[in-house]
Amino acid sequence: MRVAIAGAGLAGLACGKYLADAGHTPIVYEARNVLGGKIAAWKDEDGDWYETGLHIFFGAYPNMLQLFKELKIEDRLQWKSHSMIFNQPNEPGTYSRFDFPDLPAPINGIAAILGNNDMLSWPEKISFGLGLIPAMLRGQAYVEEADKYSWTEWLRQQNIPERVNDEVFIAMSKALNFIGPNEISSTVLLTALNRFLQEKNGSKMAFLDGAPPERLCEPIVEHIRSLGGDVILNSPLKKINLNEDRSVSSFEIEGLENIEADAYVSALPVDVFKLFIPEKWESIETFKKLDGLKGVPVINIHLWFDKKLTDIDHLLFSRSPLLSVYADMSITCKEYEDPDKSMLELVFAPAKDWIRRKDEEIISATMDELKKLFPTHFSGNDQAKLRKYKVVKTPLSVYKAVPGCQELRPNQSTPIHNFFLTGDYTMQRYLASMEGAVLSGKLCAEAIKNSSKDLTIET
Numbered sequence: 273m274r275v276a277i278a279g280a281g282l283a284g285l286a287c288g289k290y291l292a293d294a295g296h297t298p299i300v301y302e303a304r305n306v307l308g309g310k311i312a313a314w315k316d317e318d319g320d321w322y323e324t325g326l327h328i329f330f331g332a333y334p335n336m337l338q339l340f341k342e343l344k345i346e347d348r349l350q351w352k353s354h355s356m357i358f359n360q361p362n363e364p365g366t367y368s369r370f371d372f373p374d375l376p377a378p379i380n381g382i383a384a385i386l387g388n389n390d391m392l393s394w395p396e397k398i399s400f401g402l403g404l405i406p407a408m409l410r411g412q413a414y415v416e417e418a419d420k421y422s423w424t425e426w427l428r429q430q431n432i433p434e435r436v437n438d439e440v441f442i443a444m445s446k447a448l449n450f451i452g453p454n455e456i457s458s459t460v461l462l463t464a465l466n467r468f469l470q471e472k473n474g475s476k477m478a479f480l481d482g483a484p485p486e487r488l489c490e491p492i493v494e495h496i497r498s499l500g501g502d503v504i505l506n507s508p509l510k511k512i513n514l515n516e517d518r519s520v521s522s523f524e525i526e527g528l529e530n531i532e533a534d535a536y537v538s539a540l541p542v543d544v545f546k547l548f549i550p551e552k553w554e555s556i557e558t559f560k561k562l563d564g565l566k567g568v569p570v571i572n573i574h575l576w577f578d579k580k581l582t583d584i585d586h587l588l589f590s591r592s593p594l595l596s597v598y599a600d601m602s603i604t605c606k607e608y609e610d611p612d613k614s615m616l617e618l619v620f621a622p623a624k625d626w627i628r629r630k631d632e633e634i635i636s637a638t639m640d641e642l643k644k645l646f647p648t649h650f651s652g653n654d655q656a657k658l659r660k661y662k663v664v665k666t667p668l669s670v671y672k673a674v675p676g677c678q679e680l681r682p683n684q685s686t687p688i689h690n691f692f693l694t695g696d697y698t699m700q701r702y703l704a705s706m707e708g709a710v711l712s713g714k715l716c717a718e719a720i721k722n723s724s725k726d727l728t729i730e731t
């Protein structure tokens with residue numbers, strides 16, 4: 273079966289890979305001249321990489337880890353110590369750690385929380401632990417019901433002190449969806465906590481050893497091609513053409529005209545796909561609901577310094593009002609390695625009020641925050657100097673996971689028998705993440721395979 277897929281982000285590529293594995297012929301059409309969508313990266317004039325986002329892989333990503341295994345590229349994941357490290361705003365330049373011992377879950381998570389005495393007091397730890405019991409006992413059903421509430425509302429219902437939010441969950445919700453706990457759905461935090469606490473290595477983190485388009489997307493493309501499929505760059509979808517019965521007759525691709533296939537897949541971001549919904553589909557509930565899913569703005573910043581700022585080989589939670597997580601990529605990522613100079617990659621979030629501002633203003637505000645994170649490097653005679661910077665803005669990134677979104681997320685099968693959806697926003701248990709994108713691609717390939725008999729009979 274020939275399958276036309278629009279979009280070569282992780283979801284489109286994973287969908288293509290699993291279709292090719294099943295003996296079908298996927299052709300992936302990507303609008304841009306770079307693979308990866310939200311994991312895309314480029315080289316600057318000096319040959320230094322800059323990326324759409326600082327990307328972390330978790331132990332709790334079974335489908336992503338399986339994909340690395342199937343592609344025989346597991347050695348490209350650089351696993352870090354099993355810890356979560358937070359800056360301490362009240363003591364600039366210092367860190368507070370949650371270290372997970374080598375014990376089974378959830379004991380290792382409990383030990384990590386109990387072992388940290390900088391951020392939470394004993395009564396706070398106990399009330400938070402008690403608050404989590406229903407989620408741990410009732411599992412996914414409880415987590416889904418909690419989509420009615422923001423995280424702050426959920427904490428209040430559990431009588432958990434507001435300070436727990438300030439200390440831990442502002443940082444975590446910014447890391448998970450680039451928004452604060454007053455906005456984020458509690459389903460997001462509860463899903464992450466369930467994975468982190470119930471799986472021994474759930475919260476263990478890895479960095480890719482280089483730029484994602486080369487180190488992760490290219491091997492998927494090679495795999496698809498080796499099985500007779502293809503991935504074509506610079507080929508944007510322009511229009512979805514329909515038959516009389518509202519099924520898809522072809523994809524209109526710029527430069528290639530009308531592409532006919534047995535099945536069609538949108539692997540576009542949700543905000544882009546909404547622009548392509550044919551008029552005749554607008555009354556269909558699955559597509560109408562997408563109106564409620566909107567991308568959240570985020571900014572990824574790269575700062576190259578003339579000296580080393582840290583020796584920490586890990587992701588750091590800045591706990592800064594402007595910044596989210598950051599890392600010194602000259603240490604954490606093999607291909608970006610530099611023994612003498614730091615390259616910080618920082619996620620700037622929430623970015624709603626900044627996304628339209630000039631790069632210079634964003635860098636200036638970031639540098640002010642960095643002075644608090646690294647006070648000794650930006651005072652005195654021998655201060656670190658910024659050599660160059662790069663700002664990558666994504667005005668509509670992953671869907672903003674506010675309360676009520678879960679029931680808006682579509683399945684990979686749609687009411688149109690030869691049209692399917694994939695993308696991190698489609699329904700799968702891993703929210704808007706790389707794991708979610710890969711799983712959605714796998715589920716989409718599965719849905720196409722299951723319907724392939726009907727589709728071939730009709731065509």
Ligand SMILES: Cc1cc2nc3c(=O)[nH]c(=O)nc-3n(C[C@H](O)[C@H](O)[C@H](O)COP(=O)(O)OP(=O)(O)OC[C@H]3O[C@@H](n4cnc5c(N)ncnc54)[C@H](O)[C@@H]3O)c2cc1C
Nearest residue numbers: 279281282283303309310325328508509695696705706709
């Ligand atoms: C700053 C940032 C940091 C992040 N950090 C993490 C992290 O640490 N861990 C994690 O798991 N996830 C992280 N994510 C989320 C993760 O990157 C996404 O969830 C995932 O990559 C989305 O994949 P996707 O395939 O669903 O969508 P996308 O990557 O958006 O892919 C959609 C593709 O469609 C293409 N396209 C658009 N229009 C057309 C058209 N007309 N025709 C053809 N193609 C088109 C796009 O160019 C793109 O390639 C982060 C995201 C950002 C932005």
